[in-house]
Structures are given as structure tokens and as C-alpha cells.
Amino acid sequence: MRHLKSTRTALCALGALLAGSVLSSAQAAGTLTIATVNNGDMIVMRQLSTEFEKAHPDIHLNWVTLEENVLRQRVTTDIAMKTGQFDVVTIGNYEVPIWAKQGWLTEIKPDDAYDMNDILPSVRESLTADGKLYALPFYAESVITYYRKDLFQKAGLTMPEQPTYDQIRQFADKITDKPNQVYGICLRGKPGWGENMAYISSLANTFGAQWFDMSWKPTLTSDAWKATLNWYVSALKADGPPGATSNGFNENLALFASGHCGIWIDSTVAGGLLFDPKQSQVADKVGFAPAPKGPYGKGPTWLWSWSLAVPVSSHQSADAQTFITWATSKDYVKLVAARKGWVAAPPGTRASTYAAPEYLKAAPFASFVLNAIKTADPNGPTAQPRPYTGAQFVAIPEFQSIGTQVGQTVAATLSDQMTVDQALTSAQASVTRALRQSGRAR
């Protein structure tokens, strides 16, 4: 009988505990739930957000930090099902126009004090759909070439002001020293639309290749695509690190920062990390150059921005807009500079940041980044007319799936499971099928 009593008591206690958890989860009025990723700039924003709460005592901030892919999945589910769990979401310029067209995002109308004209035009345009602004940029990035000045000097090489991919390949051949684990070139090889395909799509543009023609027929078996993949595969096989198919942005960052890469072509955001002696063993040996050009030389150029948007499912849209306006304002940049130093200021969004002499002094890579972002044109012309926008991605909802699928096929060429021709033929077939299924192509 005593057993029964204690069992009943335990069950009651458990019930009360679980019921309590339901009650406590009810969102309090004035609480904004912000979904974000674990990037350095986001962490700083979270730390400094106490200043926002002090200035707005009626608004409390509740942070949800998620892994990038989980964030996309969670936020997409939340918005599509109108759950309203998130009031502010961190999304990229790939999602903004697509989600805006779906009617998932609230239009943002900052006041004059926000100084919208201070936002770099390429970044501002990438967050606009049908003439309306749907997100405010927190930081932005383009593509840049990082190289080891000491290795170049040792090999008697000089990085030109505007390198070409042929030159990059020659340099990589010369500085590769595999016995000492120094690899001439590091590039993204991990399959994924935002990993290897971000770089390869960008590479394809400058080689004169493109994803689709005007009738949405994939053009992946074109000579330009073959040239693109042949360059990529042969460079990584000859001068790349072993197991390149496992290397995404972070892995290459780790390889370069620990002195194992001679050249690395990737996002401008790595500049701040490679220049930080706490995170990089080669901080005093890093050189910068613009992204190399291929045979076509033109084409859309890489632009990515992490931005803050307010989903229409938010029940506190006005407060959410107040917060995102604060977090992307000039005053916020100044606050970061005062608390964390100018080198920590969010890059790539505001002209005023690059006009500050303190920032230019603290971040020697700043002018390269500014130039890369200013000249970035994700809507630029490809060799043939195209029906889509985007540089390192195709701004259609299907791209997440087809990009990852083609990324896996490309990775198979690096691991010798397929030849370049086989991979492109297979990719052409799978992308054609996917677009037919989605109804975009006949």
C-alpha cells in the first residue's frame, strides 16, 4: 500500500512538473524570440543586445541559436505552418526574395534616421523583391583569394592585382609541398548547395557556364561546365589536401589557419578570422587578392548576406522591426567598435563602416572586402541569357535540393567514382527531372 501511495505521489509530482513546463512555455507579451546562427558577429549581437533591452525595457529578447541547416528547416516549417514561434529570423539573400514572393515576410520600412542609402547598393538590392525591402543586412560577404605571402616569396612568385584561374593553378603547383603537408590550393569539396556548389557555381560563371537556358533547360553538359569542373577537379587532385570532399568553409579555414594551404578562394568573412592571431597561426603571413577570373571573365559574382527579417507569423511585428533596425544601424556598428574593437564591426553592409579610419586601420583586408562587395553583382549577365538571378546559387526554391544533389555528383569526381563527363551527364539528367517534377520546366 505504501508502494502505491509513493507511486501515486511520484506521478502527481511528475504531472505537476510537466504541466508547469507547459505554462512556463507560454510566450510572455513583449518577448521577442530571435532565431539565429552561431557566427561570431551573431554572438557579439547577442552579447550587446542587453543595451537594446535597457533602452526598450518593455521588450525582452529570447535567443534561439541553431545550426545553419537546422535553422532553415525550423524557420521554414514555422513560417509555412504559421506557428509564430519566431519573431525575428536570420536568413540569407537566397531566401529573402523567394520567401517574400510566398508572402512569408513582413515588408520593412525603416525611418530616415536609419539612413538606408548608407547600406551598400548591391546588398540592399539583394534583399528587395518587387521594389519592397524584406530584410535588413547584418553582415555581408563576397569572394576573395587568400594566399600565403611567405610561401609565395619562397617560391619567387608574385600575386597579380587581378589573378586568373590559369595563374592560380600555376602558383598552386609551385607552392605545393605534400611531404610537409603544405597544399597549393584549398577549395570547398564538401557536398551541399551552400558548400561546394556555392564555389563551383561562382567558378562556372567566370568560365562562361550557367545552370539553365531561357527555357529552364539545364546546360550542365556544356563545354563551359566541362572546363569548369576539369579545372576544379585537376587542381584539387594535384595540389589540394587529401580528403577534399570533407572540406567545407570551416575545414578549409582550419587548414589555412594552421598553415596547410597556400591559396584559398572563399568568402570574405574569413579575413577577420585569418587575421586574428588567437585563431590563426598564419595571421602575419596572409595576403589578399580579388577572386580569380576564368576564360569568360565576367558573369554574376558572389554575394551573400546574413540578414534579419520578420516573418508574417510573428505576433509582435512592430517590436521585431524595432529590434532589427537597432541591430543593423550605424549606432550598433559604433557600439560594437566601442565594446569589441573596430575589427569586430559587422562587415560588408554600411559605407560608413568603411569610411571610418579606425576600421581601415584595424582591418587591413577592409578595402578588398569593400571592393569585392561593391563590385559584386549577383544579377550580372552570364555568357548566354538566363531566366534566374543569383551568383553562387540559383534563386529558385528547388535549388537547395538540386544544388545538393549535383554537389554530391561533383564530389564523386574528386573521389574517382565518376569522370567529369559522367558526373555532368548524371547531373543534367537529375536536374532535368527535378525541374520537370516541380513544373518549372516541361
Next chain:
Amino acid sequence: MALKTKTSTRIGVTILGWGIALWLFFPIFWMILTSFKSEVQAISTPPKLFFMPTLSSYAEVFERANYWHFALNTVIVSVGATAIAIALAVPAAYSMAFMPSKRTRGTLLWMLSTRMLPPVGVLVPIYILARNTHLLDTCTGLAIVDMLTNLPIIVWMLYTFFREVPAPILEAGRMDGATRWQEMTLVLLPLALPGIASTALLSLILCWNEAFWSLNLTSSHAAPLTAFIASFSSPEGLFFGKLSAASTLAVAPILVFGWISQKQLVRGLTFGAVK
């Protein structure tokens, strides 16, 4: 000669046992080691075995996130899901073990078959159900889903343990006038306690480590330690030291708990209910 062979076999088995144990433990050892490295040391090639340890990763983890909030949620969800699952599974296993029908076998297999479906296959309906019942981002919602996920295994395990209890013992109880409830609680449960305890421990460990539903059904209020770990993975930046520190903090309680209760766990899993 025979003694020599026996000794060498014993040594061989011991070495093999230790080898397998160390091989299995190595990832956890490396995770703990990395958690005491700086970010630069964590990515150094070749990897460093000897280094000056630092607590900087732990300091950052505690600064960035409220560990105790996540840990408390994990405890509530794991204990809650396990308690409900045991409460439901005991009568189910009891009826199937001692009052089997011609459909018992099929029912057991059907229950197990629900484990064969990838969880993502039912993500959308469960998400909609949770939303409509206001159980999104609540410990209750997550505990219910965890409980339902583990219920088939728990019923199976308890069914196996109960089958080892001789039916005449229960009959003797009935002869003495025990009701079904008394027969189950006063006769069966004490006999099968080691089995129930090891089943509960296994359920607790499975709930503690569950990540898919945690990441999809919770965001902040009810987020458990698996969500805490995931929040330290970064798309842009070095994070291996901090991720290792967060993972070590997340697995430490259940590791210690498992270590303390391993005797009970092994006894329950290997010997059955009645000796």
C-alpha cells in the same frame, strides 16, 4: 600445457577486451581532450596529445548559454518520458506475457515496426499535432514524443523479462486472493525489478541523447542539452573546442549516472528476472 594454453587465452581475451573498450571510448576521450584545448590547438595538424590545458572553451560556453536551463529540461523530459513509458508498458507487457492471445505476437511485431520508420517521415503530422495542441516548445510535448518513440522497445524488453517469471508464482498470488492489480504490483513488479530498472535506465539514456525531435519540436523554453550542443556548431568560424566543451558538459551527467548504475544495468540486461 593445458594450464599454459588457458592462461594465454585469458591474457588474449583480456587484451582484446581492453582494446575494444579503448577503441569505443576513444571518441569520448578525444572530445574531452579537445574541450581543454584552445581553438587553434583543436585544429592543429598533427593533432596534439600533450598541451597546456585551458578552460577557455568552458568559460565561453557558460558565458554564451544557460547550461542549467538546458540540463533541467533534459532531466524533466527524460525522467518524465521514462516514467510515463514504464507506467504504460508494465500493464501492456504483463497482459501480453501472462494472458497472450493469438494476436499477441503480431501486436508485438507491429509495435516494433513503428521503430523502422525514419522519424522525418512523420515530422509534419507530429509538428501539426503539437502546434494544434499548444505543445510546441514544451517539455510535455517533447516528453510525450520521446515516450512514444521508446515505448515499443520498452514493451519488448519488459515482455521478455516478464516471460521469465514463472506463471505459478502469480497463480499462487491469485490463490491467496490477490486482484490483478495486486498481482502485478505486489508479486510481479518486485520479482522483475532488475529488468524494469535496466529498461528504465536504457529509456533514460535514449531520451537524454535524443536529438531529432528535440531540434524540431523545441526552440528555447523546452530546449534540452542536444539543442544546447547543436547551438555551438558554426557555419563560419572555429568552434571545435567550444563544441567539445558543450558536448562534454551535455554527456557528463548521463555518463556519471550510467557509470554508477552500470552494475544494475548489466545485471538486468544479462540475467533476467528470476535467478
